[in-house]
Amino acid sequence: MLAHRIIPCLDVRQGRVVKGVKFVDIVDAGDPADCAAAYDAQGADELVFLDITASHERRGIVGSLVERVARVLSIPFTVGGGIAEIDEIRDILRAGADKVSLNSSVLKRPALIEEAAGRFGCQCVVVAIDARRKQDGTYEVFKNGGRIPTGRDVVAWAREAERLGAGEILLTSMDRDGTRDGYEIELTRRITEAVGIPVIASGGCGSADHVAEVLQRGGASAALAASIFHFGVLSVPQLKNYLAAKHIPVRPVTATEAGPLRAEA
Amino acid sequence: MIDPVLIVDYGMGNVASVLNAFTRLGVKARLSDRPQEISAARSLVLPGVGAFGDAVEEIDRRDLRKPILGAVRGGASLLGICLGMQLLFDVSDENEGTQGLGLLHGRVRRLPGGVRVPHIGWNQIEDLRPAPILEGLQPGEHLYFVHSYYVEPLPELVVAWVDYGLRFAAVAGSGKVWGIQPHPEKSQRPGETILRNFIGLSDTGGKGGEICA
Numbered sequence: 001m002l003a004h005r006i007i008p009c010l011d012v013r014q015g016r017v018v019k020g021v022k023f024v025d026i027v028d029a030g031d032p033a034d035c036a037a038a039y040d041a042q043g044a045d046e047l048v049f050l051d052i053t054a055s056h057e058r059r060g061i062v063g064s065l066v067e068r069v070a071r072v073l074s075i076p077f078t079v080g081g082g083i084a085e086i087d088e089i090r091d092i093l094r095a096g097a098d099k100v101s102l103n104s105s106v107l108k109r110p111a112l113i114e115e116a117a118g119r120f121g122c123q124c125v126v127v128a129i130d131a132r133r134k135q136d137g138t139y140e141v142f143k144n145g146g147r148i149p150t151g152r153d154v155v156a157w158a159r160e161a162e163r164l165g166a167g168e169i170l171l172t173s174m175d176r177d178g179t180r181d182g183y184e185i186e187l188t189r190r191i192t193e194a195v196g197i198p199v200i201a202s203g204g205c206g207s208a209d210h211v212a213e214v215l216q217r218g219g220a221s222a223a224l225a226a227s228i229f230h231f232g233v234l235s236v237p238q239l240k241n242y243l244a245a246k247h248i249p250v251r252p253v254t255a256t257e258a259g260p261l262r263a264e265a
Numbered sequence: 266m267i268d269p270v271l272i273v274d275y276g277m278g279n280v281a282s283v284l285n286a287f288t289r290l291g292v293k294a295r296l297s298d299r300p301q302e303i304s305a306a307r308s309l310v311l312p313g314v315g316a317f318g319d320a321v322e323e324i325d326r327r328d329l330r331k332p333i334l335g336a337v338r339g340g341a342s343l344l345g346i347c348l349g350m351q352l353l354f355d356v357s358d359e360n361e362g363t364q365g366l367g368l369l370h371g372r373v374r375r376l377p378g379g380v381r382v383p384h385i386g387w388n389q390i391e392d393l394r395p396a397p398i399l400e401g402l403q404p405g406e407h408l409y410f411v412h413s414y415y416v417e418p419l420p421e422l423v424v425a426w427v428d429y430g431l432r433f434a435a436v437a438g439s440g441k442v443w444g445i446q447p448h449p450e451k452s453q454r455p456g457e458t459i460l461r462n463f464i465g466l467s468d469t470g471g472k473g474g475e476i477c478a
Contacts, residue, residue: 002429003387003407040453045387071285074453076409096281098411098451120278121315121348123383123411167383167411196378198385221381251387251407 003251004215004243005045005222006236007200008229010035012051012081015061019230033068039229040075042236043253047073048101048170048224051081052145059088063095070096078126080170084108089116093124101170103128104143107150107157110164117165126200127161128170129154131187139187146174154187155194162195169199170224176204180228183210188218200224208234208242215248269293270464271306273333275323277348278314279450286450290457292464304332307341308467312450313348317373317414318360320348330366337368342441342466347412350437350444354416368442371418380430383413388427388447390435396424398436398443398462406455408435408447415446441466 011018016030028034032049039047049069051062066079079092080101089100106112106127117125130146131139131154139154158169171191173184181204188201198221201214205225214220228234237253244250270287274280274296287294294310297303311333313320324330337343345353354365357373365373376382387407393399402425415433425436427446436445436459443463449456 001389002384002410003389005386067281070281071288074286074289074451074456076411076448076451093278094281096285098279098282119315122413123314123385124278168385196381197383198381221386 001249003045003249004220005200006043006211006239006250007046007048007222007224008039008044008236009048009050009202009224009226010230011226012049012065013053015053015065018052019226032065033072036069036077037072039236040073043240043251044075044236045251046075046222047077049077049079049081050101051079053081058082059091062088063091066092066095066097078170080126080128084112086112086115086119089120093120099124099126099167101126101128103130104145106161107141107143107152110160113161113164113166117167122165122167125166126168126170127158127166128172129157129161129191130172130174131184132174133184133187139190142174146172146177155190158191158195162197166197168197168221169195171199171201171220173203177202178227179204180206182206183214183218183220183223185213185218188214188220192219192221198222206233208239211239212243212246212248215243269295270308270310270467271303272296272310272312273303273324273329273349274298275313275320275327275329277312277320277323279312279347279448282448282450283310283312283346286457286460290460290464292460298327298329300328300332303329304335304339306336308464309333309336309341309343310463311343311345311349311352313346313352314411315348316359317348317351317357317365318363320352321360321363321365324352333366334368337442340441342463343368343443344463345444346450347446347448350446351414351416353438353442353444354418357414359414369418369422369438369444371416371422371437373414373416375414376412376429377431383411384415384429385411387452388429388435390425390427390447392426394424396436397466398438398445398459399424400462400465401458402455408449408452408455410447412446416444
């Protein structure tokens, strides 16, 4: 049986993890490779690195980050944030990332999805969608980190991304992001029903029950969360044990993988 | 002394991941796209993500088909991962006219509707048959899959299955030629076990040439 994936997300700036990661025994909580190794040992199923560096030095920083993370990680990882060129995608994958996450750049130029999928395979193209609920109950796509409305309907854009060759959708509710009030189930369900590719739900995770809800009622293939893991509200093993007890298929955390590294309760 | 593992670098993705995985295991490995090195290799890994037709084209453009087949005939062990597994077989629905390496008999098919495609994530393997490549693995262990096509080999070649609505081959092969649909280099301990087992194959000596069941 296919397990639902639990995906911690790390925000990176200038090659450093910017939100704190509370692990016991971690050498350097700001070091992406150390954080990656700790989550790998905890039983995370994948990792996402969102690089929010905006400078001309960005590519070099991202490249060396990807190389260092790839050396320590034995689970897949995705790199996103401001990626707009096919050459940058090539370099990031070549350096060892498994997937890239594309957001504003493909809203500006949707053909980039097709080009990237054609050249590197659809499995490495994640299209990230930032969604906000409108008064009429539909959802609108936002760009530039959720700041600028695009006028696009989320369902229509998700379908177009799939048609162009996206392998997965990373769907973030801007209304819920950072609130810890729970994933937006209605939004997630609409997208999982509209497309045939896997959907990763994001935004609003505050408890293990929220994850159960978005996987079961939202139909998501995977759940992404940041702060609850980083600040030690919940550890990956705790979450997986909770889900397993509810008969939601997850990849169990073995004793060795749980390791000495664990989030502070 | 163990010969280094040669990872065939034909321009189709994830070579760094495979190289990193062997390095973490303390196994000497390196990338190569040179026909002479590949024909002389004792242990070859054929990785790959993307489309079957493109991959065959890249292999042929680099003149790597004969060296790979020659190395296997000479007794080298070969592990095809994901698309690399599919390339070991005869032909794919993805590109009808394109001939695979034909080292193992079977056909590559597209995952049918009714399940989410690509098949992405950790899936359990089951119905394991005794095989050196699976030494130390238990049924029910999770490996990381990411693919839209699967292999339909001769049934006797399959040593592990996976259930994703459809039941298909997770690991197939014989002798020293093995294909694995999931990514052992991205599958933590069970994946590392498979890579170690593969290294073990090249130590066992024996002759090649009996790879087609």
